[in-house]
Amino acid sequence: MLGGIFPIHEGVSNLLNRTYVDEFTCTGLQVRMLANALSMIYTIEQINNSTLLQGIKLGYEIYDSCSNALKAVQATLRLLPEILAINNSSQCNGTEVIPSVKAVIGEVFSENSIAIGRILSSYFIPQISGASSADILGSEERYASFMRTIPRDYYQTKAIMDLIKTFGWNWIGIIISDDEYGHSALDLLGSLFKNNGICTAFSRTIPSSATHRSLQNRLNNVISDVKTSTAEVVISFANGPVMAELFKEVIRQNVSKTWIASEGWIDSNIVASVEDIQKVGTIFGFGFANGLIPGIEDYLKNPFPFNDGATNEFLDEYKKVHFGCTEEYRAYLNCLNSNSTSCSVPLLEVDKSPLACKGEDVPLQNDDFFLHDLDIAYSTALAVTAIAQALRNIVCRNGTCDKELQVSPRKLLAELKKNKFTYNGESFNFNSSGEILRNYNLHNWHFTNNFVKKVTVGQYDTVHQIIKINQSLLVWNNVNSSIPFSNCTKTCKPGYFKKHSFISCCYDCIACANNTYSPMPDMTECYRCPDNQWASNGSSKCENKTFRYLEWDDPFAITLLTFASFGIVVLLLIGILFVKNSNTSTVKAAGGNYAYLLMASLLFSSASILLFLGKPNDLICQIRQPLYGISFTVTVNCILIKSILILIAFESARKGKRIGNFTRQRSVIVVAVLTGVQIVICVVWLIMKSPSSVTDNTIPQFIIVNCDEGSYIAFGIILGYTGLLALTCFLLAYKGRKLPEKYNEARCITFSMLVYMFVWILFIPVYKNSRGVYLPAVQIVAILASVYGVIGCHLLPACYVILSKPTDIATTRSSTIQFFTAKIRNFSITRYNSTVPKSPC
Template sequence: MSQEPLQSNKQNFPNFYRTVPSEKALYAAIIALLKHFGWMWVGIIYADDDSSINAIKIIKNMIVESGGCVEFIKLVPSINDYTPERIKDIEQTIARSTANVILLYGSKNNVYYLELNVHVTSIPGKVWIHTADSSFRIFNVVNDTVVNGSLRFIMQKNENPAFIKFVKEVNPSRFPSGRTFTTWWDELCENRCPFNPRNRNCTGVESGRQIIWSHCNLKFTGMSYIVYNSVYAVAYALHEMYQETPLSERLQDINKLKFQDLKGWKASPERQIIIKKEAIVWENKFAKLLMPRSVCSEKCLPGYRKSVREGQPVCCYDCLPCLEGQFSNQTDVDVCIKCPEDQWPNVQKTECIKKALTFLSYEDPIGIVLACIAILFSLIASVVLGTFIKYQNTPIVKANNRDLSYLILVSLMLSCLCCLIFIEKPEQLTCFSRQAIFGITFSISVSSLLGKTFIVVIAFNAAKPGNNLRKWVGAKVPKCIVFFCSVIQVFICILWILLVPPSTSYNTQSEIAKIILECDKGSAIAFYVILGYLSILASVCFAVAFLARKLPDTFNDAKLITFSMLVFFTVWIFFIPTYLSAKGTSTVAVEVFAILASSSGMLGSIFVPKCYIILIKPQKNRKNFVLKGSL
């Protein structure tokens, strides 16, 4: 009647026949019970014998494979090895345990002495799972209480009505003599049946159903019923074999007879554990719950992922929110899922939703501010232009080529207005025109300043006796400079548009939860070539103006141009790193700000001082003041 799984090996045990299920069925039942209640965090106490040691190794692996964890494994001492230190160690292990479910694996004797010495069932808040068939009987004898919610696995039982008849009629003399049997018989039916068959009346045995723990209990214990079935199985098998085999063969081959597979018990794979939860009375601690819980960590809700604590079992983890751009829509996920590029997780990070399409527009506060500044500066440039046209015949306007002054003011006005193209929904046409208009208008402005500076230098040197530069003094040279320098920029822009034209693109990486509709420049090199060419023009203009700054004050535009170029360089030097570090709509805003800052710098540095004299100090706007250098 052994349940040892190793004895199922027919090579090592060819003549072993089971009349009881292997303990493997018990292992599977334990795992099914734990999974049914969701008890993924358990403690184990087992007996110090080979069978229990082998069983616990298998059960632990099965618990881990099913997703559970074992908090502790404690060995129950041998019957005579209970010392105060061991008792205290077991008590503290159970008391400190966070697992609410403890598996007690061992025989009834192990369980009895464990309870007798440690009183494990008196530790509150624990659900005990027993594998010893009579463990509840022993607990009741010791504590006279029932451990609510504790569960046990028992052998199948059944009644045998003929047992009472056997007790009344059997002659004890047919049994082996000895004190052991006599003692057993005295305890039989609670001493209600005397040993002497002549005086035996077995008073009260007929009501054996109410003799709960007596041998007369008609509902046999599991082990008794297994013995009963085993004996009858062998008896019937021998009887059948005896009848089917001829007498001559029986006599000749009596030593060769082998048992057949009686199939007294076979595992049924389709059988499932059935639990009536409403019939279980849980301990008071769990009264407020539908059932006890035993987990190391509570489930991670959707929107979170598990992060196993270092050095602890996988059942012990922290719940961390999913990272940016990730979501989880199930409980207890190990890894969050990344949303598609055009989607973003909701606030709870339980699902992905479409990203909002955005761009720098007039509805954004920064877009409104930049648009207002652009319009303001363009109006200021137009007012200055109108002022210069109105006072075109005054000396300060006529100095250094008033046509170039008009051209600079117009180009600055257009530079400011081109910023409005940046503050709207990007389309194919606007993407073409943005950088081209910006580059061309700025090249006209800077080349015009370069032309004005050359006029200063040429005019000053032409005034010296014997100098041949007089023929270069006039309007043609600066106009040629402006035309030539501007055409180069126009040529660069045309090549850019033809070879790698800018186009609209959807940027899903720059900003969180947004898709940036922007203009893809097509070629970053072409963009930086435009900026580089403007830098070359500005550098040449700055160098010439710096060399001409000490010329007589009659030609004081050189000083103003030098300062304006310093402003220009300062703006664009800070622009490059800021532009490269900006993301999304901030990139466009930085470029617009750089255009407006450099335009306003040139407008303020060159024309504000002149407007001050024209409007506020008109007495200085005379030829004699200009000639005296009193500007």
């Protein structure tokens, strides 16, 4: 009796929530694995029908592992009831147990073979796998009875490494299943890569089962790494169902790479049936070089009849899956009948026969679907043949076989290891590691009209470890239809530097950051540019920075200059007008000599704007703020004196008292003292911490040249002092707001001071939060607003009066205060219209 354990289903759906320990619900029939089991049955029947074991018939007992290690262990224990019985017995006397199952064929997946291998090796029961290739299974100490009809993964990884070297790649990504098969391959690849100058761009694990509950999240993480990696070539050691799920997500995220497949999925129809599989890029990989199994095609076309009423529940399920008509598949057929070009077969229906949904009585003969998945069947046939011929060597002598001879598993194992056997005219033997060194075929997937054709384009000789590739047959499914570039040690051009990874042979080319450069290829660092130079990202040299400041030809500067020039011209014209009419009552009412001082100070304030334009130096920085501060302080002082005179005159007229000479004589001293205070503040500022020109190198490409005010406290004191004087003017003018209706000087002063205070209060936060070239423009605007406020409220109303009364008779040389007093008294007593026109202020 031979036992068989195959992953006929792709997973267990109730692994964690099953009611009973042995109640597994298996899902996803795998036709490829069913064909493998049928190959075992067929080979046994062929042996039984031959003269190999005269008078002895081989039996078989086959279990489905459902691609799960727990289920595989359960199946193993069911194959060996004698061992379970002796272990449960209290009368064990050390007698060797001879189970009815002499050897086990399977498993396919290395993870499952490892799980059952420990049990079988404990009792020296031969286990022969036709697909488990993990290197760890070659350990005789751990898996003494494990054998395989294929080479171990070392040869496959060596073939992959030689393939990579053939195309000159050395920057490779690796994806493995999270099991012993994947981790063993990763270790082998790491060792081979290290010794051959090949670097691993990334290595990621994915679940070994397509039904794993965290599969989607882990796939998304892996694909994210694949997308961001510069490696164009990705090696994958995993099984078909999991790779199908991976590729569906790869297609959804529009990722295209060159994929090197392991033997675990290179021949998988499940992967080939994924919709739009051609979008993943180029696929090629190594599969075992299989020979022919004589007669199996005819057998697999009609495997359904059984003698003596025997049944095969796997074939019954296959009939249901393959020929059964489902609503999804019927909809697919309807889509085809509608001549639509966008019909896609549902993934669960890829195993459907073209005869499905064609009628109730579907003929089961000549069904060739099994013939598409015979990659492991040949390995299984070799395993059965090896056991049969080993048994013959034990029980048969001189053409006669002893039916009664009890063959122990240990004796069969010893015979298998030393025996050479033949199959279909070819000789085979297990080497000291219990494996058969068969060659690999290199397959390349060709995509034509959503159909995958697996073309053999090369071969790897495991004995001599030589790879041969017919590159004329290779199809590169990429944009350029050419060999992709996947190197980690590419030359870094000037403007980049090498950033070594944790693997010494690899580095990335990183662009030099802003203000750094690398003048030569393959530099290990970037040099910083001098402060007066700059470089953009990825530069090979530095460029001189451009000095930036508020230039004279800047459109905004021209606009400000225009306003300043216009103000200066207006002041000069007003001055000329005042000089020509100096003896008129209007000029005297405007302040007399103080009006000329006010206009002069406004001219200096306007002229100070010129110092805020152009490239500043230390001298300009030291002059411009004091010049404006002192000149406009004089302006405000003149207005302050005027406010005092108006208020005194009004009070004198109202009370009928004569005004003394004290205010008139002392007003000049008041102006001088108040202005002197501002001068002292400026001198102290210049002595203690004077302004200077500074450069700002923090902006790429430019050096911003501005004035550093030295002490912003002193700067604030200058502005604050002028503001205090303006506030005093405002309060005095406000107190005189009840002057006669036709005398509006106090109202003009009130309005002009409000304008000044509003402008400079707004100036503070704007100036504080401004940077760069246009910082001086903020103060220019404030200065212009202040100057124009004084011109508009104090000088233009007087001009209006002068121009509208050209025949005004010159007054006597009485003082200004006396003139104000007489005028106000006249308004307060007579209340009739004056001959002097009303001021427009």
